[in-house]
Amino acid sequence: MDRATIEELFDYTGWAWEQIGAALAPRGPEIITTDGPTSGWPALWDCLRHVSIGYDFWASSMDGRPAIEFDKAPPDWSALNDYHQRARKRLHERLILLDDVALATPREVETITGPGAYTPAQLFFNALWHDRGHHGDINTLLYQHGIPDDNWPWIEFRAFINNKRGYNE
Amino acid sequence: MNRAAIEELYDYDGWAWERLAESVQLLPQGTFERPAKGSGWPSLRNVLGHIAHGYHIWLSRVDAAGPPTFDSADADWAAIDDYYADVRTRFRAYLESLSDAELQADRDVPTWEGQVLRYTPAEVLSHILVHARAHHGDLYTLYHQLELDVDMPLLDYRYYVDSRR
Numbered sequence: 001m002d003r004a005t006i007e008e009l010f011d012y013t014g015w016a017w018e019q020i021g022a023a024l025a026p027r028g029p030e031i032i033t034t035d036g037p038t039s040g041w042p043a044l045w046d047c048l049r050h051v052s053i054g055y056d057f058w059a060s061s062m063d064g065r066p067a068i069e070f071d072k073a074p075p076d077w078s079a080l081n082d083y084h085q086r087a088r089k090r091l092h093e094r095l096i097l098l099d100d101v102a103l104a105t106p107r108e109v110e111t112i113t114g115p116g117a118y119t120p121a122q123l124f125f126n127a128l129w130h131d132r133g134h135h136g137d138i139n140t141l142l143y144q145h146g147i148p149d150d151n152w153p154w155i156e157f158r159a160f161i162n163n164k165r166g167y168n169e
Numbered sequence: 170m171n172r173a174a175i176e177e178l179y180d181y182d183g184w185a186w187e188r189l190a191e192s193v194q195l196l197p198q199g200t201f202e203r204p205a206k207g208s209g210w211p212s213l214r215n216v217l218g219h220i221a222h223g224y225h226i227w228l229s230r231v232d233a234a235g236p237p238t239f240d241s242a243d244a245d246w247a248a249i250d251d252y253y254a255d256v257r258t259r260f261r262a263y264l265e266s267l268s269d270a271e272l273q274a275d276r277d278v279p280t281w282e283g284q285v286l287r288y289t290p291a292e293v294l295s296h297i298l299v300h301a302r303a304h305h306g307d308l309y310t311l312y313h314q315l316e317l318d319v320d321m322p323l324l325d326y327r328y329y330v331d332s333r334r
Contacts, residue, residue: 001177008170036207038205038208039310039314040309116327118330122327123327126325126326126330130326132302133302135306136304136307136308136309137307140208140307143208144207149209155303156299156300156303157296157300158296161288161292161296162286165286
């Protein structure tokens with residue numbers, strides 16, 4: 001993936017996260033921590049935290065510094081959002097530091113399944129695509145909490161494009 | 170997204186579907202259609218049919234191939250897999266019919282309830298592929314809810330990268 005696509009996915013996932021936060025805010029703090037019936041996560045907190053840890057993990061893997069301390073944070077949106085934003089900022093700062101040659105040059109990194117050789121571009125995209133892959137989980141959890149789908153965040157890629165173009169569909 | 174990014178995501182989505190196909194074919198008979206308690210879809214069939222239908226819906230709005238003709242509500246896995254292959258062929262043909270300039274040029278695209286908005290073909294094609302990715306999360310949830318002994322395949326991008334080496 002090229003730099004422009006990675007930047008676009010950064011923008012898209014950042015915008016989607018904001019929509020998720022805006023949809024959850026009026027529901028009160030318990031919407032984050034209440035288990036969804038039959039959900040394996042089991043709560044939104046667990047899923048959203050997992051998404052954020054994905055950014056933190058790959059940022060740490062690429063810049064060689066420890067992951068951000070988070071486990072002691074209270075399970076609420078404010079703490080989670082702060083962590084999420086710091087992890088993404090750290091990952092994005094790494095992107096800015098790399099020129100296009102470095103971005104496309106494979107390097108050995110540690111993963112949860114052992115060492116592997118990937119370009120930084122592949123790792124950036126992996127972190128962003130991982131985030132998108134959990135949007136379905138979030139909608140499923142909102143369904144399980146009895147929230148009607150017209151109150152779910154509309155976080156399709158086309159909705160992001162609409163926002164950029166100033167469309168009000 | 171540019172052509173190279175769309176082509177890579179198209180290839181990724183095909184790879185992910187193949188991994189899902191391998192898994193679905195290991196499921197006990199009736200599991201594919203069985204509703205999961207607490208799921209809004211409610212079954213694996215509904216999600217996979219919806220992913221394929223996403224291709225059809227949005228391609229129909231840019232390649233003038235007409236309205237949807239396939240209903241996945243009562244379809245078996247083989248029919249949905251065929252449908253997915255068909256819409257993927259359409260996607261590829263449409264992408265290849267466009268020059269790079271045409272791919273990035275605004276055009277009128279019908280959306281819902283008669284509304285027409287301006288999008289580039291690249292935006293529409295990207296939307297189809299990004300749409301499919303979100304529903305992998307629904308599939309993970311359904312595998313859990315159905316209490317399957319078969320593992321949901323890992324569909325992270327880096328596993329796709331590994332597979333293409």
